[in-house]
Amino acid sequence: MIRSRRPSSPQAALLFAAGFGTRMGALTQDRPKPLIEVAGRPLIDHALSLIRPLGLGHVVANLHYKAEMLEAHLAPLGVKTSVEWPDILDTGGGLRQALPLLGPGEVFTLNSDAIWAGPNPLEMLRAAWDASQMDALLIGIAPDRALGHKGAGDFTCDAEGRVMSRGPGLIYGGAQIISPKLLDQVPERAFSLNRVWDLMQAQGRLFVLEYPGQWCDVGHPDGIALAETLLAESLLADTHV
Template sequence: MRDRPETPDALMLFAAGFGTRMGALTADRPKPMIEVAGRPLIDHALDLVAPMDLSRVVVNTHYKPAPLHDHLSQRDVMISHEDDILETGGGLRKALPLLGEGPVFTMNSDAVFRGPNPLALLRAAWRPGEMDALLLCVPLERAIGHTGEGDFLLGQDGQLSRGKGEVYAGIQILDPTGLNEIDQPAFSLNLLWNRMQPEGRLFGISYPGQWCDVGRPEGIALAEEMLEFPDV
């Protein structure tokens, strides 16, 4: 029997949502196809994936999938299409047969980074014997376009607890084993994190660069300014 991998060699890129906060911009296309600095959001995400040399990359789709399917047809990615919205947890569970065994990267497609590759930082910090999830977080002062008060408090040992601290930046390494213990078809990965945290298995690292949330129309200009004028 083949040993279960301990380091992630596959990535799930979430691209199935309705993008309702984008208003008219998503009337005829899914949010990952909205352009920032002349390129679709999903291409900014895939730029980070390319140097990681992963064996499998899966993109989930649902809302107005045709433009996204066409755009990805020449890319070395697999599509996990959802007839119904399954949210992050249900979508990841549906894609597991494509992703294979072991821990996986998961990544949102509605943010832009300026700085070191966040996927490489996570892989370097991943300790499978201690962690069930390792989340990339970003301090509020470097979270451009974010209007909340933060999601997690980052302890000195790297363990995460809920609180008004750093913002979850939408990228993590996750052991998906616990997904099969959740009996609802559509659910957020927050449910899994909530089970890991009291067991001391939920960890995070702080991103040293800049991160821009492009979940709303105003985020487009902010991301373009960040990319053109870093550290401003």
């Protein structure tokens, strides 16, 4: 079990917001997926509400599909943008392009298409981060706590949270702390962070932290109603505490 935090702590976050949102069908014909509303707020604003309490010096979003709409939304919020053009760069290429805006050292990354009910996953990551033994620390969701997600999971871990294999187990929740130092080992301009995770796993430096709350995948239309129900139930539970 991951218990302790080392003194180093990321000072920047990258929001992944470049995707085409094809699973959303007609909902993304006139807007990018991060601007689809859940409970009256764009998805990307829900994600930003997790980042703001951290007091980070740099917050960046990578953009591609309908980038101008997201730029107009994010600029008044103080979020810098890294526009990928002419091609989308996937998660690894997107992070590498954004590094000059993020500054040196480890960074948080956060997908913008999930809703969380429970503790702030980024604060959990920061408390558990240990740069002496980790190159990446990912949030994992047990399948029975994941709404709107199909599949048996992505990672199996040992008792310390170190990833032992890729496959059925905890589901990647789209939140992590990651060191960028291995990004240059991938020669392609566009590539998935899975390539980098594989390198880290081979060195025993890829870890997963299990999330104790609930999580909803809003990458498809059915996820919107599921997420709104989850938020309503969470708010009701908070009022009875």
